Amino acid sequence: MNDDKPIYAIENLIIDLYATSVSVRAVDGVSFSVRPGETVAVVGESGSGKTVMTLGPLGLLPEGVTVAMRGTAQADGSDLIGMGSRQLSELRGRYFGVIFQDPMSALNPMLKIGPQLARQARRFAGLSHEPARRQAVSLLARLGIPDPEDRYHRYPHEMSGGMLQRAMIALALAARPRVLIADEPTTALDATVQAQILELIRQIQREEGIAVVLVTHDIGVVASVADRVIVLYAGQVAEEGTAMDVLTRPVHPYTRGLLASVPDFRSDERATTREIPGLPPSQIRLEPGCRFADRCELVEPGCRKHRPPLQTISLSANPHRLACPVVIRRDGHRLHV
Ligand SMILES: Nc1ncnc2c1ncn2[C@@H]1O[C@H](COP(=O)(O)OP(=O)(O)O)[C@@H](O)[C@H]1O
Ligand SMILES: [Mg+2]
Numbered sequence: 325m326n327d328d329k330p331i332y333a334i335e336n337l338i339i340d341l342y343a344t345s346v347s348v349r350a351v352d353g354v355s356f357s358v359r360p361g362e363t364v365a366v367v368g369e370s371g372s373g374k375t376v377m378t379l380g381p382l383g384l385l386p387e388g389v390t391v392a393m394r395g396t397a398q399a400d401g402s403d404l405i406g407m408g409s410r411q412l413s414e415l416r417g418r419y420f421g422v423i424f425q426d427p428m429s430a431l432n433p434m435l436k437i438g439p440q441l442a443r444q445a446r447r448f449a450g451l452s453h454e455p456a457r458r459q460a461v462s463l464l465a466r467l468g469i470p471d472p473e474d475r476y477h478r479y480p481h482e483m484s485g486g487m488l489q490r491a492m493i494a495l496a497l498a499a500r501p502r503v504l505i506a507d508e509p510t511t512a513l514d515a516t517v518q519a520q521i522l523e524l525i526r527q528i529q530r531e532e533g534i535a536v537v538l539v540t541h542d543i544g545v546v547a548s549v550a551d552r553v554i555v556l557y558a559g560q561v562a563e564e565g566t567a568m569d570v571l572t573r574p575v576h577p578y579t580r581g582l583l584a585s586v587p588d589f590r591s592d593e594r595a596t597t598r599e600i601p602g603l604p605p606s607q608i609r610l611e612p613g614c615r616f617a618d619r620c621e622l623v624e625p626g627c628r629k630h631r632p633p634l635q636t637i638s639l640s641a642n643p644h645r646l647a648c649p650v651v652i653r654r655d656g657h658r659l660h661v
Contacts (some may be wrong), residue, residue, distance in 0.1 A: 329359065329360075330357030330358060330359055330398075331358060331359060331360050331399070331502055331503055331535045332357065332358050332397070332398070332399045332502075332503045332535060332537070333356075333357035333358075333396075333397070333398045333399075334354060334355055334356055334357065334377075334381065334395065334396070334397045334398075335355045335395055335396045335397075335398070336353050336354075336355055336394070336395040336396070337351050337353070337354045337355070337377065337380075337381070337393065337394070337395035337396075337397065337405075338351060338352060338353055338393065338394040338395055339351035339373075339376050339377065339380045339391060339392070339393050339559075340391070340392040340393075341376065341385075341389050341390070341391055341392075342389065342390040342391075342392070343388070343389045343390070349559055350373045350376040350377075350380075350559055351373045351376050351377045351380065351559045352373075352558070352559035352560050353395075353560060354373075354377055354395075354556070354559070354560065354561055355395075355561070355634075356554050356561070356564065358503065358535040358536070358537055359535060360502070360533045360534070360535055361529065361530065361533045361534070361535065362535050362536070362551050362552065363526075363529065363535075363536040363537075363538055363549050363550050363551050363552075364535075364536070364537050364538070364550065364551065364552045364553070364554060365538045365539075365540055365545070365546045365549070365550035365552070365553045365554070365567065366378065366537065366538070366539045366540075366553075366554045366556060367539075367540060367541060367543070367546060367553060367554070367555055367556070367582065368541070368555060368556035368557055368562075368582070369541070369557075369582070369604060370541065371604060372556045372557055372558060372559065372604065373556055373558070373559040374507070374539040374556055375507055375539065376559075377556070377559075378505050378507055378537055378539055379422075379505070379507065380393060381393065381397035381404045381405060382404065382412070382416050382420060382422065382505065383404075383409065383412050383413070383416070384416075384422065393405050393406075399415065399419055399420070399502075399503065400415060400419050400502075402415060414448075417444070417447060417448040417499055418448040418449070418499060418501070419501055419502050419503060420501050420502075420503050420504075420505055421495075421496030421497055421498075421499070421501035421503070421504045421505070421534075422496055422504075422505045422506075422507075423492060423493055423496050423504065423505070423506040423507065423509040424492065424507055424509075425507055425508045425509070425511055427480070427485075427488040427489050427491065427492040428480065428488070430492045430495055430496070431480045431488065431491065431492055431495065432480075433479070433480050433481060434479075435479075436476070436477050436478060436479055437464070437475060437476060437477075437478055437479070437480065437483070437491050438457070438460045438461065438464070438475070438476030438477060438478075439460075439476075440495060441456075441459075441460035441463060441464070441491075441494055441495055441498040442456040442457050442459070442460045442498075443456075444495060444498035444499050445459050445460065445498045445499055445500075447499070448498075448499035449498070449499045449500050457476075459498070460476060460494070460498065461473055461476055463494040463497060463498060464476065464490075464491065464494055466494075466524070466528070467490040467491070467493055467494050467524055468490060468520060468524065469487055469490050469491065469494075475487070475491075485513070486513055486514075486517045489509070489510070489513060489517075489521060490521065490524075493509070493521065493524070493525065497528060500532065501534060502534060502535065503534065503535045503536075503537065504525070504529070504534050504535070504536045504537070505536075505537045505539075506525070506536065506537070506538045506539065507539045508539055508540055508541070509521065509525075509538070510522060510540075510542075510545070511540075511541075511542070518545075519548075522545060522548065522549050525549075526549055536549075538550065543571070543582075543583060543586045546567055546570075546571065547567065547571055550567040551566065551567060552564065552565065552566055552567060553565065553566075553567050553570040553571070555570065555574075555576065555578065555579045555582065557578050557604070557615055557616055558604050558605055558615035558616070559615075560615055560631075560647065561634055561645065561647060562576045562578045562579060562616065562646075562647050562648070563575065563576040563578070563579045563644075563645065563646050563647065563648075564634075564644070564645040565639065565642065565643070565644035565645065566640070566642045566644075568640075568642075569639055569640050569642060569644055571583065573639065573640075575637075575639065575644075575646055575648070575651050575655065575657070576646055576647065576648050576651065577616065577620045577621055577622050577648065577651070578600070578616045578619075578620070581600035581619075582600065584600075585599050585600055600619055601619060602618055602619035603619075605618065611628070612628070612629060612630065612631065613627055613628035613629055613630060613631060614627045614628070614631065614632045614647075614648070622648075622650050622651065622654070623650075624650055626649075626650075627650065632647040632648055632649055633647065633649070634646070634647045635647070635649070635652065635659055636659065636660040637652060637657040637658065637659055637660055638657065638658045638659075638660045639657065643660070
């Protein structure tokens with residue numbers, strides 16, 4: 325793994341969505357980066373901005389909502405924010421593979437599966453006709469699709485949910501991307517298929533040195549595949565660190581609550597589920613101070629006055645970022661400067 329040089333780096337990303345009469349600050353000053361061969365998981369409750377943060381810079385948010393973005397998203401020497409749509413579509417096709425929750429948001433229902441893959445490889449990886457066809461068949465085979473020569477000629481509606489999910493991953497990999505963005509890629513699948521698909525993504529990632537940004541609300545998935553974790557709360561990063569550190573010694577009150585509210589991911593026995601009381605704040609009216617204050621066990625008056633800075637602390641030998649001055653002070657964490 326190349327530890328120094330990010331292959332995709334988001335800095336101070338702010339994304340406002342305008343729908344009919346209201347505006348929502350869905351992403352509020354997020355920074356993160358990912359390196360070749362690394363898997364970064366993005367976790368957080370539903371509505372915390374995971375999808376907007378990962379699909380927004382790629383220009384893949386649903387139509388019908390007006391999107392205003394600030395900050396930078398650097399890939400391949402260019403900034404995706406503010407890039408013209410043709411250039412963005414070219415960079416996206418060549419550099420990024422995207423796995424959606426719903427396979428049909430990526431696959432064209434009117435085209436056979438194989439030709440869709442081959443077209444992607446011709447258009448973005450510069451393969452000629454026959455090599456593109458051969459690569460498509462071999463990708464389908466690699467993704468565990470039985471009888472790939474036959475499936476090559478099938479339409480999406482002729483395939484089952486699990487097979488479509490695999491075909492979509494094949495499509496995401498067809499142009500040999502450097503960065504794979506996966507938004508809850510296995511949520512709709514049963515546990516066995518889910519594990520197989522994650523293992524496939526991991527294998528291919530290792531072989532090709534692809535960076536993976538994996539959005540998931542499944543802590544078990546994080547534990548099994550992520551190198552690093554970003555915990556998002558109401559559009560802001562609450563905590564970030566290695567998967568090991570975040571899962572075994574979370575420090576942000578929100579992360580602690582999030583982990584306590586899932587069945588114990590380290591054992592088969594289902595621990596008692598404990599929800600974090602309360603709901604995430606409205607992202608329509610932006611209050612100063614910590615977004616988690618109203619639900620936090622450790623809240624102090626100062627928490628409501630200033631936005632907590634994301635500070636680097638020395639939790640273990642690995643970098644760890646935390647947006648909670650109260651925890652830093654109470655637990656005596658050393659700030660890393
Ligand atoms: N199409 C949309 N129109 C209006 N608001 C949206 C739209 N998509 C997402 N949002 C808002 O943006 C915020 C972040 O949503 P999202 O990124 O989808 O969360 P997550 O993926 O973490 O569940 C939420 O407050 C949500 O209500
Ligand atoms: Mg989402």
